[in-house]
Amino acid sequence: MAAVHRAAPPAAAADVPAGERGATRVADRVVAKIAARAAREALRGASPQDPTDAHATVTVHRRADRENLGEARLRITVELGYPSDIGGQCRVVRRQVAEQVGVLADMTVAEVVVEVERLHAPLLERGGRERVR
Numbered sequence: 001m002a003a004v005h006r007a008a009p010p011a012a013a014a015d016v017p018a019g020e021r022g023a024t025r026v027a028d029r030v031v032a033k034i035a036a037r038a039a040r041e042a043l044r045g046a047s048p049q050d051p052t053d054a055h056a057t058v059t060v061h062r063r064a065d066r067e068n069l070g071e072a073r074l075r076i077t078v079e080l081g082y083p084s085d086i087g088g089q090c091r092v093v094r095r096q097v098a099e100q101v102g103v104l105a106d107m108t109v110a111e112v113v114v115e116v117e118r119l120h121a122p123l124l125e126r127g128g129r130e131r132v133r
Contacts, residue, residue: 038100
């Protein structure tokens with residue numbers, strides 16, 4: 001009967017120095033998807049009757065040390081209903097995006113810029129758009 005060689009069990013994470021453990025790096029496009037989803041959820045909660053769209057353009061800055069793998073600076077473009085509390089909706093988006101990217105991507109979020117790309121006026125009963133001056 002042949003002898004069976006078994007590899008030694010892997011060392012516990014605490015036994016391996018932090019610099020040698022490796023790291024998970026989240027791709028920029030994944031961070032962008034997390035940010036866009038968080039923005040849509042924030043806007044849906046702020047104004048459920050208004051269809052919204054959010055796009056995320058993400059710039060991720062990585063640090064050299066292994067303890068802090070990334071710092072994100074995010075720019076989110078949104079479409080909002082009008083009239084509405086635009087500043088309030090932007091605050092909710094900033095807060096939700098920073099929180100979700102921080103938790104799901106394990107990144108420090110240094111900045112979230114929310115840009116309002118378009119405002120949607122409500123539809124009138126006769127099917128047209130209300131004109132605002």
